[in-house]
Amino acid sequence: MENIEGLMAQAPEFIVTYGLKVVMAIVIFIIGKYLSNVAKKLTTKVMVGRKIDETVASFVGNLVWGLVFVFTIIATLGQIGVQTASLVAVIGAAGLAVGLALQGSLSNFAAGVLMVIFRPCRVGDFVEAAGVAGVIEEITIFSTKLRTGDNKTIIAPNSAMMDGTITNYSTKETRRVDLVIGVGYTSDIAATKKVISSVLDNNQYVLKDPAYTVALGELADCSINFVVRPWVNTADYWPAHFELLEQIKNALDAANIEIPFPQMDLQIKNMPAQ
Structure with a gap:
C-alpha cells in the first residue's frame, strides 16, 4: 500500500514532467515539418531567381527538405528522452543492412544525382525513356514525374531512366x-x-x-x-x-494522281466451256 501511495503521490509530478516533454516533442515535430517545407520552397525560389536550371532547383529543394526533416526527427526523439547519440550510433551500425535492403532506393538516388549533374533531360522536355514517353514535370530524389500526351501522370524510377536510352525530343530547335x-x-x-x-x-x-x-x-x-x-x-x-x-x-x-491501295488482280486461264 505504501508503494502504491508513493506512486500516486509522484504521479502528478511525473505527468507534468513527461507530459510537457511529449507536448514539446509534438511542437518541435510540427514546427520542423513546417520549416522543412519552407526551406524547400525558399531554396527552389532562390535558385530559380538566380537563373539556375529548374531541374537542379527542384532536386536541391527536395534534398534540403529531406535533411531538415531528418534533423526534426532527431530533435523530436531527443526531446522525449531518447539518447540521440546512441541513436546515431545505432543508425550507423545498421547502415550497411539498411543499404543492402534499400539497394533500389539508393540506386534511384544515385541516378537522380547523375541526372542533375549531366542533365540528359530537364523539366519541360518531352522524352522517351524507361518504356514511357511524356513531358517531364518534376525530377525528385528517387523518381521522375512525366505527363503523357493524353494527360496521364507516370512516375518512373530514376534508375530506370538512367539505365536505358533516353530520347529527348526537346533539345533541338x-x-x-x-x-x-x-x-x-x-x-x-x-x-x-x-x-x-x-x-x-x-x-x-x-x-x-x-x-x-x-x-x-x-x-x-x-x-x-x-x-x-x-x-x-x-x-x-x-x-x-x-x-x-x-x-x-x-x-x-x-492533280488526278492516284494514291493506290492494296489490291489483287485475278487472271483465269483455260476457262472450261459453258
Missing part, C-alpha cells in the same frame, strides 16, 4: 517530319514531285532552311513511294505532320 507518300505506277514521277513540293513551299510550318527533301524512295509492290522530309520547329512537329498529310492528299487528288 528544329525537327524533321518523315513522311512516305505512295502513288500508282502509272503516275508521272516529275509531276508528283512537283505537286508535293508545291504543298511544302506553301505550308505555314515548313522551314526554308534546312531545305526539305522530296525523292523517290522505293518501288514497292503496289505503289511508287516518295520520301517527303521537311523541317519544322520542334513545337510545330505534330500540327505540321497532320496538316501536311491532309494537304498532300488533297493536292494529289486535284
